[in-house]
Structure formats: C-alpha cells, structure tokens
Amino acid sequence: MCKECGCGDTEIVTVDVQQKLLSANDLAAAHNRDHFTHAGIFAINLMGSPGSGKTALLEATARKMGGTRLAAITGDLETDRDAERLRKAGIPCAAITTGSACHLDARMVHKALHELPTGAQDFLFIENVGNLVCPAIYDLGQALNVVALSITEGEDKPLKYPVMFHRADLVVITKIDLEPALPGFNRKALEDALRRVMPRPNFLCLSAMTGEGVDAWINWLQSNRKVPAHRAHVHDLIAGSP
Amino acid sequence: MHEASLVQSLLKQVGDLARDHRASRVTRVRVRIGELAGVESELFRFAFDALSPQTICDGAGLEILPEPVQWNCEYCGIPIRAGEPLQCRMCGWPARLMQGSDLVLEQVELETV
Numbered sequence: 091m092c093k094e095c096g097c098g099d100t101e102i103v104t105v106d107v108q109q110k111l112l113s114a115n116d117l118a119a120a121h122n123r124d125h126f127t128h129a130g131i132f133a134i135n136l137m138g139s140p141g142s143g144k145t146a147l148l149e150a151t152a153r154k155m156g157g158t159r160l161a162a163i164t165g166d167l168e169t170d171r172d173a174e175r176l177r178k179a180g181i182p183c184a185a186i187t188t189g190s191a192c193h194l195d196a197r198m199v200h201k202a203l204h205e206l207p208t209g210a211q212d213f214l215f216i217e218n219v220g221n222l223v224c225p226a227i228y229d230l231g232q233a234l235n236v237v238a239l240s241i242t243e244g245e246d247k248p249l250k251y252p253v254m255f256h257r258a259d260l261v262v263i264t265k266i267d268l269e270p271a272l273p274g275f276n277r278k279a280l281e282d283a284l285r286r287v288m289p290r291p292n293f294l295c296l297s298a299m300t301g302e303g304v305d306a307w308i309n310w311l312q313s314n315r316k317v318p319a320h321r322a323h324v325h326d327l328i329a330g331s332p
Numbered sequence: 333m334h335e336a337s338l339v340q341s342l343l344k345q346v347g348d349l350a351r352d353h354r355a356s357r358v359t360r361v362r363v364r365i366g367e368l369a370g371v372e373s374e375l376f377r378f379a380f381d382a383l384s385p386q387t388i389c390d391g392a393g394l395e396i397l398p399e400p401v402q403w404n405c406e407y408c409g410i411p412i413r414a415g416e417p418l419q420c421r422m423c424g425w426p427a428r429l430m431q432g433s434d435l436v437l438e439q440v441e442l443e444t445v
Contacts, residue, residue, distance in 0.1 A: 099445075100356065100357075100443045100444065100445050101443070101444050101445075102359060102441060102442070102443055102444075103353060103355070103441070103442045103443075103444055104439060104440075104441050104442075105349060105353065105439065105440050105441075105442060106438070106439050107345075107349065107437045107438060107439060107440060108436060108437070108438060109345060109436065109437045110434075110435060110436055110437075111338050111341050111342055111345070111363070111435045111436065111437060112338075112341070112435060113345075114341060114344075115341075191334075191337065192333065192334055193334055195337075223334075223370060224333075224334035224370070226370050227334070227369065227370040227371070227435070228334075252368065253368050253369075253370040254370075256368070256418070256429070282417075285417040285418065285419065286415065286416070286417050286418065287418065288418060289403075289406075289418040289419070289426035289427045289428065289429075290426045291418075291419075
C-alpha cells in the first residue's frame with residue numbers, strides 16, 4: 091500500500107541485492123569441502139573435452155597407485171560406462187547420470203558421495219562431464235582443478251576456452267604417444283597458448299597408453315596431497331613450471 | 333548450456349526477495365556478468381525470456397551489466413594487456429584477476445501494493 095496516504099496504489103521499490111547467482115552451489119561446495127578436509131580426502135575436479143582421456147588417465151593412475159586408496163565420481167549425460175571402466179581398474183566409483191545437464195554441481199557430488207563405500211580415501215577424483223565450458227564455473231568442493239587436454243584437440247584450445255584453463259591448477263597434456271602421427275602438432279604453440287591463459291602455467295605431458303609421464307603425474311598428486319586441502323595453492327605446484 | 337540453470341537460480345533468488353517484500357510483481361532485474369564468468373549474455377537473456385513467464389518475474393526487464401576483465405601483476409601491480417601472456421612483462425610474476433569473473437544479482441525493482 092502507498093506509504094504516503096494509504097490509497098492502495100502500487101509502489102515501486104528498488105532493492106540492492108549483490109548476491110552471487112551461484113551462492114546455493116557455493117554453499118553446497120563448502121559443505122563438501124568441509125567433509126573432504128575432515129576425512130583427509132584430497133579431491134580433484136578432473137575436467138576436459140569429451141575424449142580428452144580423463145578416464146584413461148585415471149586407469150593409468152590406478153595401475154601405478156595400487157596401494158593407495160582411490161575413489162572416483164564420474165559424470166556423464168548418459169550411461170555409466172566410465173564408472174564401469176574405473177571399477178574394472180580397481181577404483182570404487184559412483185556414477186552421476188546428468189541427463190541433459192552439461193556439468194556437475196556441488197549437490198550432485200554430495201549425493202554421489204553417499205553412494206561411495208564408506209571408509210577413508212586418500213584421493214577422490216571427480217571426473218566431470220566432458221565439456222570445456224560449463225564445468226569450469228561450478229565449485230564442487232575440490233582442492234584443485236586438473237584439465238586433461240589431448241594433443242589431437244589443437245594447440246589453440248586454451249585460447250578458445252580461457253575460463254576453463256585460467257582456473258586450472260594443472261593441465262595434463264594427454265595422448266603424447268600420438269605425436270609422431272601428428273606432423274602438424276606444435277608443442278611450443280600449445281605451451282605458449284597455456285601461458286596466455288594460465289597465470290601459473292603448470293602442465294605436464296603424458297601417455298596413458300605407454301605410461302610415459304605417468305610418474306610425474308603421480309608425483310604431482312602425492313606432493314600436493316601433503317598440503318592440507320584448504321591451503322593447497324598453485325604456488326606449491328611443481329610440474330611444468332617455466 | 334548452463335545459462336538455463338543459472339537463470340533458474342536467479343528466478344528463485346528474485347522470487348524469495350519478492351515474497352520477503354510482499355511484492356505483487358517484479359519490474360526489473362539487474363545482473364552483472366563478468367567476461368570471464370563463463371556465461372554467454374545472449375543465452376542468459378534467451379533463458380530468462382523462456383523461463384520467467386511462469387514466475388513472478390513475468391514481464392520484468394532484464395538488465396545485464398557486462399564486467400570487463402582486468403588482470404594485474406600480482407607483485408608490481410601493472411596491468412596486463414589483453415591477449416598478453418598472464419605473466420608480468422616487467423617482472424615475470426603471475427597475474428591476478430582483479431575483475432571480470434563475477435556473476436551477481438545486483439538489484440531488483442519490485443512493485444508492492
């Protein structure tokens with residue numbers, strides 16, 4: 091009602107809000123992060139294009155880290171094939187089928203956490219939906235972001251999808267065993283593109299097929315795991331520093 | 333396209349505000365979208381036009397304020413020019429994002445009776 095005279099006319103009120111659109115997701119992510127910190131779980135948000143080699147990277151990780159307690163959550167629009175592959179590789183895994191959603195959000199991850207076997211884990215890999223755009227903006231509660239980028243995708247991918255790469259703590263350049271078959275591939279151009287979109291360009295090259303570079307990836311995981319999740323920061327990363 | 337799910341969050345936030353203020357209608361919604369927020373303004377507007385008619389935001393104007401990107405050297409503070417590597421050309425230190433990643437509901441205009 092009109093405050094001037096109570097006549098019943100409508101009144102226009104302007105309200106300053108300044109609230110993040112992702113505030114509900116951020117709250118759920120903070121909840122996940124608390125859980126990870128208290129349980130001593132080092133959570134990685136693994137992102138990348140479809141077919142960039144995210145699942146193969148985790149299979150190779152399981153082969154090398156047999157004694158370590160690994161777990162995974164996979165996100166795909168349809169099917170739980172990635173989860174099946176990871177279970178076969180010995181990684182307990184919960185699958186999230188997103189339907190039409192192009193990314194995972196913190197609430198989906200929270201729900202999936204309840205499906206994982208209880209008990210302590212050292213590393214939790216959240217294999218996001220294959221997509222270089224949407225997953226970058228949703229905090230899931232992870233300690234660090236890793237982006238898998240295969241050499242067949244082209245050297246200019248980081249320049250085309252800067253948001254994904256500037257939020258990455260590490261870029262794993264995959265499928266380097268294919269380099270002899272790609273005469274046009276220019277590794278220097280790819281590294282230059284990463285320097286243009288990553289303030290701290292940390293990257294390492296590997297082949298999940300031949301195992302080349304997998305040790306460096308495992309070292310990166312182990313050395314970052316020692317840092318408590320809330321303190322882990324890109325300063326502490328060693329791989330690929332210029 | 334995650335713009336649709338972001339617009340759903342926006343509509344929920346505005347709906348809550350309208351209820352708190354006992355508004356009968358929302359006339360204007362203003363959001364600030366950073367160039368590095370990972371959101372396409374045109375898709376955001378498209379999703380708003382598609383999803384708002386079923387809500388109290390039916391007929392509301394959507395105002396999108398673009399937020400430009402600014403990277404500065406974390407150490408010496410000098411601005412990094414667009415397209416340059418994100419390490420300072422003077423001292424080599426990594427750049428810090430000063431602005432350009434926000435995704436914020438800034439203001440709403442409500443009609444109360």
